[in-house]
Amino acid sequence: MVHFWFFRSILTTLLVFKTGHSESRGLVTQGALKSLLNGFVQRR
Numbered sequence: 001m002v003h004f005w006f007f008r009s010i011l012t013t014l015l016v017f018k019t020g021h022s023e024s025r026g027l028v029t030q031g032a033l034k035s036l037l038n039g040f041v042q043r044r
Contacts, residue, residue, distance in 0.1 A: 009036055 013032040 005039060006036075009039070 009032060013029065016028045016032075
């Protein structure tokens with residue numbers, strides 16, 4: 001189920017990019033990247 005989780009995080013990031021404000025965009029991108037890295041490390 002790694003692919004589904006990965007796809008979902010990317011989808012969420014894209015959604016926020018389209019709807020979010022430019023200030024929160026950077027924060028959300030950092031948070032998404034951090035959670036992606038954490039999830040990737042935990043699943044290995």
